Amino acid sequence: MVASVFIVDDHYMVIEGIRSILQHEKSIEWAGHASNAASCLAFLKQQQPDVILMDINLPDKSGIDLCKEVKEMYPSVFIIGLSTFNQQSFIQKMMENGASGYVLKNATQEELTEAVTEVMKGKTYLSLEASQALRKNISAEMPVLTRREKEVLELIVDGMTNNEIAQKLFISVTTVDTHRKNLLAKLSAKNTASLVRIATQMHLV
Amino acid sequence: MVASVFIVDDHYMVIEGIRSILQHEKSIEWAGHASNAASCLAFLKQQQPDVILMDINLPDKSGIDLCKEVKEMYPSVFIIGLSTFNQQSFIQKMMENGASGYVLKNATQEELTEAVTEVMKGKTYLSLEASQALRKNISAEMPVLTRREKEVLELIVDGMTNNEIAQKLFISVTTVDTHRKNLLAKLSAKNTASLVRIATQMHLV
DNA sequence: AATTCTATCCCTGAAAAACAGGAGATTTTA
DNA sequence: TAAAATCTCCTGTTTTTCAGGGATAGAATT
Structure with missing residues (x-):
């Protein structure tokens, strides 16, 4: 064959x-x-x-x-x-x-x-x-991000602040902050800089 | 031939x-x-x-x-x-x-x-x-970074804060902050997130 | 010799993010 | 259906970043 x-x-x-x-x-x-x-x-x-x-x-x-x-x-x-x-x-x-x-x-x-x-x-x-x-x-690694978390992550990588993201997604700033906190935890990042680096390196965005 | x-x-x-x-x-x-x-x-x-x-x-x-x-x-x-x-x-x-x-x-x-x-x-x-x-x-673009700026940029991408960078490089926090501000200006970034993204995309780090 | 660049340092004040510790509502899924 | 996950929102405090100046000294360039 x-x-x-x-x-x-x-x-x-x-x-x-x-x-x-x-x-x-x-x-x-x-x-x-x-x-x-x-x-x-x-x-x-x-x-x-x-x-x-x-x-x-x-x-x-x-x-x-x-x-x-x-x-x-x-x-x-x-x-x-x-x-x-x-x-x-x-x-x-x-x-x-x-x-x-x-x-x-x-x-x-x-x-x-x-x-x-x-x-x-x-x-x-x-x-x-x-x-x-x-x-x-x-x-090991490769955390599972929820749909909303991915959405927020992309906007963070795009350089938007929590406030801007909140307005864009029609949700409260505190909610965005929560998602951000969860992202930091899931990706073991300690701040925005490492979050963005890890996300790009893992090709999550 | x-x-x-x-x-x-x-x-x-x-x-x-x-x-x-x-x-x-x-x-x-x-x-x-x-x-x-x-x-x-x-x-x-x-x-x-x-x-x-x-x-x-x-x-x-x-x-x-x-x-x-x-x-x-x-x-x-x-x-x-x-x-x-x-x-x-x-x-x-x-x-x-x-x-x-x-x-x-x-x-x-x-x-x-x-x-x-x-x-x-x-x-x-x-x-x-x-x-x-x-x-x-x-x-156009492709900004010229000084040696010190590159150094600071790499540490920022590594997730270090101004304070940590200052201790690592044995310089004042305000100096690190100045370098950071210059980096933001040179790479047209509005915050840490976009700075890291631009730096990685331009393969500066 | 004068200028530009680089690296260093300082200040104030506002904005943003990080950290802690909740809690209610809805959807998914086991 | 009950448990788990997800999304939503809250109140605080602390830390970090951002924006806007200004200043000094040495090195490189013109």
């Missing part, structure tokens, strides 16, 4: 690299490529590949969102996340949104082909680094 | 992609590749290629630093910076450290080969996006 593989990545060199890696594999067929989410969706209207290798960072929308959309429209297509970083939050969100695997861009030829073949069997493939990142952080 | 090209990039897929792109070019010869700065330097002790394609993000040291070192030791080697982002500060630093060109990873085959051939002639090659980024920001 031959698996057709499609690639979404905004870097031509990466597309070329993957193509060059996979072309030797007899069990894998090149379905095509897209450099952004829009042309990926356009392609899928015409035909559906078996597997999509999907970069997390796309110019028009995040791979995490695209993954969700594609899986809703074409549930039978397997998606493998692709990125340079093994950030736990990314990997987790990608898997939550229906991805079947996650591979880092420094993966070897063996890893990549194994990922595709395993996923085709309906299994899940996580590269060593990815699964380690997932394991390490699932047990 | 045949140009030998060496690549330093920590992503196997990118190396494969570049190799696949350049192998069709008769005027270009593949010298080899390294996935970190250390093995790059080790390779250069044995032989020197004509051109090095060098990623900005390397696991052991930044491409910007590596560029400087290589140019000091082997001034005749041409270096082309390689990265996913067209951040003005990165491009500028790379060029200041002796690079002859800068190419983004979404470059086409034509761009990449042109970059190599132009640089071989002793010319400078900047991809369209790179030169635009350079032009746009050189005229």
